[in-house]
Amino acid sequence: MRLTPRSAAFALAAVLAPLSLPAEPVTVSTVPFGGMILEIPAGTSIVSDVFIGSALYQGPVASISGDGSVLGLGNLPAIEHPAYVHVLSGADEGMVSTILDADNDSVTVEIALNVEVGDIVAIRKHQTVGNFFAGADVTAGDTLTMYNLDGSLTPLSYFSSVGWIDSASEIANDTFFMPGEAFVVNLSTPISIITSGAVTSHPVTIPFSAMTVSIVGTLNPVAGVTLQDLFGDSLTEGDTV
Numbered sequence: 237m238r239l240t241p242r243s244a245a246f247a248l249a250a251v252l253a254p255l256s257l258p259a260e261p262v263t264v265s266t267v268p269f270g271g272m273i274l275e276i277p278a279g280t281s282i283v284s285d286v287f288i289g290s291a292l293y294q295g296p297v298a299s300i301s302g303d304g305s306v307l308g309l310g311n312l313p314a315i316e317h318p319a320y321v322h323v324l325s326g327a328d329e330g331m332v333s334t335i336l337d338a339d340n341d342s343v344t345v346e347i348a349l350n351v352e353v354g355d356i357v358a359i360r361k362h363q364t365v366g367n368f369f370a371g372a373d374v375t376a377g378d379t380l381t382m383y384n385l386d387g388s389l390t391p392l393s394y395f396s397s398v399g400w401i402d403s404a405s406e407i408a409n410d411t412f413f414m415p416g417e418a419f420v421v422n423l424s425t426p427i428s429i430i431t432s433g434a435v436t437s438h439p440v441t442i443p444f445s446a447m448t449v450s451i452v453g454t455l456n457p458v459a460g461v462t463l464q465d466l467f468g469d470s471l472t473e474g475d476t477v
Contacts, residue, residue: 271432272457278426284418284453285368287433288440289360292319297355298341304348307357310341318362318412321345322438326355330439332415335359347443363433365392365400366409372427381420382413387448416440418453 276283292313299308307321315338323331333345343359351357365380374394382390392400392408402408413419415436436455444450454461463477471477 274429278423280422285363286457288415288436290434291358293359306344308342322358324356324438330441362412364410364412372429375424379422383449383451418451
């Protein structure tokens, strides 16, 4: 399984530096099959997916390594796509961690998890930029920038013949982003994206880093959320949003 590198970090509080962007609204409408159409205008916009992937697997943890990085699960399907573990119960409920390796009965995750035997976890496919923009009329030269959890940036550019490429001119359609993570796009013309998936009934926790710019999306496709809904008690005096 090939994963496009995306760094993760462990700090739970986020200090968000000011990010200057035009106030371009992204229009959202529902469609009958339960997905959504995102109408993204030309210019600079912040975009995120409002859905998560359906569970490829869901069940209790059977065993866990001492450092919390290897989860024994049992009877796993083949994990052929960039995927992650989503903790659904226990002390770490909501935490997500990318799968680095998997076999028939265990997974190794990027961020160690504080789970116990019997806690319920799900395995879901990561959303990738190639899938997210599939079918959209993206124009050659349009760009996308991800503000990674460790403070680094991942810039991508669109080329009509191959899709998204990275700064090394390598094809990067399989670059994935975390649930609840947003990114910046610069488009020469408006586009429409049809997105679908599951509406999460469990919290999702993203481990933002201190002293970095992070961009947060909401996983609620119907109603708005407050800053308290998004951040809870994790912010520290002086943090900015």
